[in-house]
Amino acid sequence: MKLSKSLLSAIVLGIG
């Protein structure tokens, strides 16, 4: 499933 770039960026940021 394709996730939005903004969500993926938020996850990256979120997990440090």
Place this chain on the structure above:
Amino acid sequence: MPKILSAVACNLDVDILGACLPLMEASKVEAIEWSFDALFKVKEIPSWFLELLTAFSDEQRLIGHGVFFSLFSGKWLQEQEDWLRQLEHTSTAFRFDHVTEHFGFMTGKDFHHGAPLNIPYTNATLTIGRDRLRRIQAACQCPVGLENLAFSYSLEEVKQHGAFLDELLAPVNGFIILDLHNLYCQLHNFEIPFDTLISLYPLDKVREIHISGGSWEDSLAAPPKKVRRDTHDDAVPDAVFELLENTIDLCPHLKYVVLEQLGNGLITAESKTQFQQDFLRMEAIVAEKNATRSTESIQSFLPAHPTIPAHIAEDATLYRQQLELSAILETAATYNDAVHALQTSSLAHSDWRIETWAPYMIETAMKIAQKWKK
């Protein structure tokens, strides 16, 4: 047959998310399984994690996997009441495609601690299990399923597990998560052939398959026996991938194949890479199987006439025995101490059939109970 989706167990854990992220960036993850009750007491879940859940929920690709309900507790507990209320709340915030729980009862007096262990297969436990499943289904308003247990005390239990699951799930038209690593544990621990064991499961009830890794442990009670344990802390063994290839075609209503691993097994870069390779290997098997499956399934796994029993099923004797067993397993210093305590307990010469329990599995039960005791 429905198209099978390749999924990961994805929870609010830095190492799990770190391992899953490259797969998500490559749009490989088709669904996620979330242990929703692990966050019941977290006051503030990060917005980005809620957004991740919502993204999969909106596509009907979010499945819930409960851990702490203690399905077969002989006594109805306030914590179970609270758990159901929170599940109902969570099910309005997210749209679960289905919700599952574990088979067994949790050791320990404190509901939220311990590990699930097996129960005797009797009319009393069947009644309690069916009662609880109806309440879970009423709370989540979606299909409900149970996972086959990795732990068994005896070969007799192993052989009866599939049929008991079938009876248990019938009133809610529920389904089975067939955990292939759990099956692998039993194939090894009880030296039973795969064809024999798999034939004892109602495979038309399988909607989800789990694959994971585990570990070996030497038995002191029955050397040189090695016990396979479902510790979820290592890569998926080749043998489990072989089981996956052999099992998918036997399950006409299979919809999800889920890769599980604990965060404590995903700390290093190497372990994260191995997890990603395991996922891609799983995905390749699923893709190959999907190529030859038709796309229609008429099995909704929803109850035709959902009902909640007026009275809550309980069994005071069963509850006392569960507390007694938990105490023995959690406090016995040695295997011999545990056996002596069991032989002089109310479980002796009862439906628990402790006289048939394999020594190395009693020893394993002690290790599990003491590992998770708080």
